[in-house]
Amino acid sequence: VVLILDYGSQYTHLITRRIRSLSIFSLTINGTSSLDTIKELDPRVIILSGGPHSVHAEGAPCFPPGFIEYVESRGIHVLGICYGLQLIVQKLGGVVKIGEKHEYGRMEIEVGKNVIGGLFGNTEIGDKQVVWMSHGDEAVKLPEGFEVVARSSQGAVAAIENRERRFYGLQYHPEVTHSTEGMKTLRHFLFDVCGITAGWKMEDVLEEEIKVIKGMVGPEDHVICALSGGVDSTVAAKLVHKAIGDRLHCVFVDNGLLRYKERERVMDLFEKRLHLPVTCVDATEEFLSKLKGVTEPEMKRKIIGKEFINIFDLFAHDVEKKVGKKPTYLVQGTLYPDVIESCPPPGSGRTHSHTIKSHHNVGGLPKDMKLKLIEPLKLLFKDEVRELGKILDISEDFLKRHPFPGPGLAVRIPGDVTAGNSLDILRQVDEIFIQSIRDAKIYDEIWQAFAVFLPVKTVGVQGDQRTHSHAVALRAVTSQDGMTADWYYFDFKFLDDVSRKICNSVRGVNRVLLDITSKPPSTIEWE
Ligand code: XMP
Numbered sequence: 001v002v003l004i005l006d007y008g009s010q011y012t013h014l015i016t017r018r019i020r021s022l023s024i025f026s027l028t029i030n031g032t033s034s035l036d037t038i039k040e041l042d043p044r045v046i047i048l049s050g051g052p053h054s055v056h057a058e059g060a061p062c063f064p065p066g067f068i069e070y071v072e073s074r075g076i077h078v079l080g081i082c083y084g085l086q087l088i089v090q091k092l093g094g095v096v097k098i099g100e101k102h103e104y105g106r107m108e109i110e111v112g113k114n115v116i117g118g119l120f121g122n123t124e125i126g127d128k129q130v131v132w133m134s135h136g137d138e139a140v141k142l143p144e145g146f147e148v149v150a151r152s153s154q155g156a157v158a159a160i161e162n163r164e165r166r167f168y169g170l171q172y173h174p175e176v177t178h179s180t181e182g183m184k185t186l187r188h189f190l191f192d193v194c195g196i197t198a199g200w201k202m203e204d205v206l207e208e209e210i211k212v213i214k215g216m217v218g219p220e221d222h223v224i225c226a227l228s229g230g231v232d233s234t235v236a237a238k239l240v241h242k243a244i245g246d247r248l249h250c251v252f253v254d255n256g257l258l259r260y261k262e263r264e265r266v267m268d269l270f271e272k273r274l275h276l277p278v279t280c281v282d283a284t285e286e287f288l289s290k291l292k293g294v295t296e297p298e299m300k301r302k303i304i305g306k307e308f309i310n311i312f313d314l315f316a317h318d319v320e321k322k323v324g325k326k327p328t329y330l331v332q333g334t335l336y337p338d339v340i341e342s343c344p345p346p347g348s349g350r351t352h353s354h355t356i357k358s359h360h361n362v363g364g365l366p367k368d369m370k371l372k373l374i375e376p377l378k379l380l381f382k383d384e385v386r387e388l389g390k391i392l393d394i395s396e397d398f399l400k401r402h403p404f405p406g407p408g409l410a411v412r413i414p415g416d417v418t419a420g421n422s423l424d425i426l427r428q429v430d431e432i433f434i435q436s437i438r439d440a441k442i443y444d445e446i447w448q449a450f451a452v453f454l455p456v457k458t459v460g461v462q463g464d465q466r467t468h469s470h471a472v473a474l475r476a477v478t479s480q481d482g483m484t485a486d487w488y489y490f491d492f493k494f495l496d497d498v499s500r501k502i503c504n505s506v507r508g509v510n511r512v513l514l515d516i517t518s519k520p521p522s523t524i525e526w527e
Helices: 012-020 035-041 067-074 083-091 182-193 202-216 231-247 262-273 284-291 297-323 336-341 382-391 408-412 422-439 492-505
Strands: 002-006 026-030 045-048 077-081 095-097 103-111 128-135 138-141 147-152 157-162 167-170 223-227 248-254 278-282 329-331 372-374 448-462 465-478 509-514
Touching: 002 012, 002 035, 012 026, 012 182, 026 035, 035 067, 045 083, 077 083, 077 182, 083 095, 083 138, 083 157, 083 167, 103 157, 138 157, 167 182, 202 231, 202 382, 223 231, 223 297, 231 248, 231 329, 231 382, 248 262, 248 297, 262 278, 278 297, 284 297, 297 408, 408 422, 408 448, 422 448, 422 465, 422 492, 448 509, 465 492, 492 509
Parallel strands: 002 026, 002 045, 045 077, 077 167, 223 248, 223 329, 248 278, 329 372, 465 509
Antiparallel strands: 095 138, 103 128, 103 147, 147 157, 157 167, 448 465
16 A cells, blocks of 8 residues: 555645556555554555645644654655655754745756666656646755755755655655656656555455455344435445345435436336345425425425434334344445545644535434444545446446435425425426436536526416416536536527427426526535
8 A cells, every 4th residue: 555644735635546546555644643553554655745834833743753763664665745855854854944935836847867766767757847846845954865856947956865765755746737747757656666566456446345344244234224326325335235235225215305207217226237125215295294384495404314314213123123133334435535534634724614515414323323334435536436336337327427415306496395396397397407418418527417496486478378487597517526616608509409498398487597606606506
């Protein structure tokens, strides 16, 4: 494993991703983790990330005592990036001068002449490179035995190394694409300098996870899982099912807030294609009766969350009755970014509020259930989960589905969701919109697209008759992670066709609007 100690740089995840893209397993942990934690992971290479701190600041984060002795005794290669480089310099006896401000920028660097071996000892790496440098503190005196192997055009230290002791440092970010030779340098460092062999494959992840689950879940234990119809819970359940077979019990809840034919479609996938043991609970009545007359968005979400828990609780009791034993484990489709985000290093600017999704998760649990968690995807990124899904024979179409919120259509109908036939109208409009997007072959360009039902009526004229019907809005956004988003630029002809189709075929709609707000200031969903 290539272990990354995170000191709060916004690019730390990117390093992990870049290394995994070389088929090398890499993990990020908090940069102040204990030596025991590091030893337990038994890394071959350790990368110290960048970060917003000055090594001189009080409480500046650092690797644990005994770290240097440990890496040297084990022959572990250490690469410091930006702040990481300065930590190496300072802790090994060099001098880091305090800079006035910290900023990032493009810069040209030049690799020293006659560099043989080491960071740049590969003829494919250009001598002159454009890099993404972080200015700030500066290494002005190197520890003994270190040499400067690249400098910026202004003469600042850009790369250092001590090959004998296996310490290396880059003052710039090789992981960002602005650094032209960055990937080549990382590749050369890991394969040639550190002698790592590639071989981390999704197939191995699958095998390993199955082994872990088999070892964890005893032969008498039963496991439950709430399927949302989304990618993560489906892949997680399929994986656990492969490990323990029908001692896994899944539930899919139809809360009456699902999209057009969604229940039929996902149940078909679960049962016929994935052969998962799934109980489908139709709880439409329970959810809608509790939502009747409720208009406040947060209240709607709370009611839905609570009802999910009730139903899940009932399901767990049913399983207990059936198998004669309380279920011991719960499967959750937690992903790697959720795990890292929930324990951010100090000063990283990342806060717990980024974990907005935790309260979104369907598996919000009754406290007295005391289930242990199985989170088989917790080391993977979203695209890796998709890859794993493919190996598990889940169709690509399904794996590329846009996200759908836990509270379902309730957050796409401002106000009382039970009023009139708003749910029914919304389902039809949404289906036309999504199908048109699929037909136009732009589905994969869009992060999320959906229709919104507006609780207002406007006047129209249809078939020579005056109508007083509902307006609907269309929303489509592009995004990396849902945290920020841009509205998607459809072409006018497409919008014209969709609008006509909707008004011609959905009774009760005579006006179609397009939502052209980004996030921020709006959110993606309307509530
Ligand atoms: P917002 O509306 O906050 O949404 O900009 C960002 C992303 O999160 C999804 N979302 C949810 N997902 N349960 C979920 O599982 C929820 O309660 C929930 N609320 C929003 C939203 O669809 C978008 O992808």
